[in-house]
Amino acid sequence: MPSTRKTLQRGIPLLAITVTAALAFSGCSSDSSAVPGAAPSSSASTDALASVYDNAVVADAAALLPDSTMAKIKARGKLVVAEALDAPLLSQQNPSSPDDVEGFDADLAKLLAIYILGEPNVEIIPPASETREALLQNGTVDVVFNTYTITTQRDEQVDFAGPYLQSGLAVAVKSDNTDIQGIDDLGGKKVIVGANTPAVTAVPEKQPTAEIVSFGTDPEAVQALTQGRGDAYVQDFTLLASDAASNSAIKVVGQPFTTESYGIGLKDGDAAFKSFINDWLTKIEANGDWAKVWDATLGSAVESSTPTPPAIGSVPGS
Secondary structure, three states: OOOOOOOOOOOOOHHHHHOOOOOOOOOOOOOOOOOOOOOOOOOHHHHHOHHHHHOOOOOOHHHOOOOOHHHHHHHHOOEEEEOOOEEOOOEEEEOOEEEEEEOHHHHHHHHHHHHHHOOOOEEEEOOOOOOHHHHHHOOOOOEEEEEEEOOHHHHOOEEEEEEEEEEOEEEEEEOOOOOOOOHHHOOOOEEEEEOOOOHHHHHHHHOOOOEEEEEOOHHHHHHHHHOOOOOEEEEEHHHHHHHHHHOOOEEEEOOOOOOEEEEEEEEOOOHHHHHHHHHHHHHHHHOOHHHHHHHHOHHHHEEOOOOOOOOOOOOOOO
8 A cells, every 4th residue: 555554454363264255245235245257456546545544534532432442442453344355346355465455345444443543454354244243243343344234123233333325226338328327317218127136126116118127147137238138237336336347348327216325333332432433434524535435446437426425323223
C-alpha cells in the first residue's frame, strides 16, 4: 500500500483456514452467492485511496472508554474482522500479493482500524454465511464486514451498526447499449432474470409489459445478455457489479430499484461499541471518505452517480 501508515496484517489462524471462505456476497438474496470467473483484485483502488488512508480520521483518546471493546482492540494492536477474500469489489485478495485485500468492505474495515489504532492493522478471518453469528458471539472477531443483511431475526443474536451500504436489484446491459438507463426503460423489453431470485416477481411489478426470460445461474444469465438473447439482466447490484468488473462486455446502469441494507455485525449487547462505530460512520460519510471508497471500488464498475449513504439506524434491527 503506497502510504506512510503500516500495511495490512493478515495473520489468519487455523480457525480461519478451516472455516469455509468461498461464500462471497453472503448477505445477498441467497446468502450464498459465489462469484465465478471473477477478475483478480488490482492495485487501482489502493492507489486511488492512498490519500484517504494518509488523512483518515482517528478517534479521540476519550472515545476509547476504559474496559470497552475499542480499548481492548487498541491494546491488542489490531482489529479482527470477518470478511471474504474472494468477493470482487467488496473484499478480494490479490493472488500476486496475498497481504493486499481490496474492496468496499475491506477498505472500510481498514479505515475503522485506523480510527481505533491510528494504523490499518487488520486480521481477516473469512466467514461462511452460517458462521458469522458464532464468530461474533464467541469473540473470535470484533466486527463482520461481509454484505451482512440487517434483519430483525439476526438482530436477536447480534447487533448491527449502520446500515453502511444499500444494495438491491439493479439492471445490467451490454456495454454498447445507450438506450437503457435503468428499470424505467425496461417496458416492452426482453429481461433476463435468475430463476428463483427476487427479480422474477420484482421486474413484472415495476414493468408489467417486460418479457421475462429465466436462467438457472449467473454465468448463464451473463452469457445470454452478451449474446443478445435479452435486452437487460436484472440481479442483485453487488453481483452485477462484480460481473461487470470481470467482463467488459456488460455494464451496470442506474441505481438499485429495491432495497437491501447491509450492516456491520457486532457482538450482541455491546451498546458502547455500536455507538462508537456509528459515530465513525457519520464522520467518514460527512468528510467524503465513504464516497471515495465507493468510487474506487463498487463505483468503478457502475455507470451511475455516487449514491447517498443510507441513514444510520434507518432499518429495523439497526
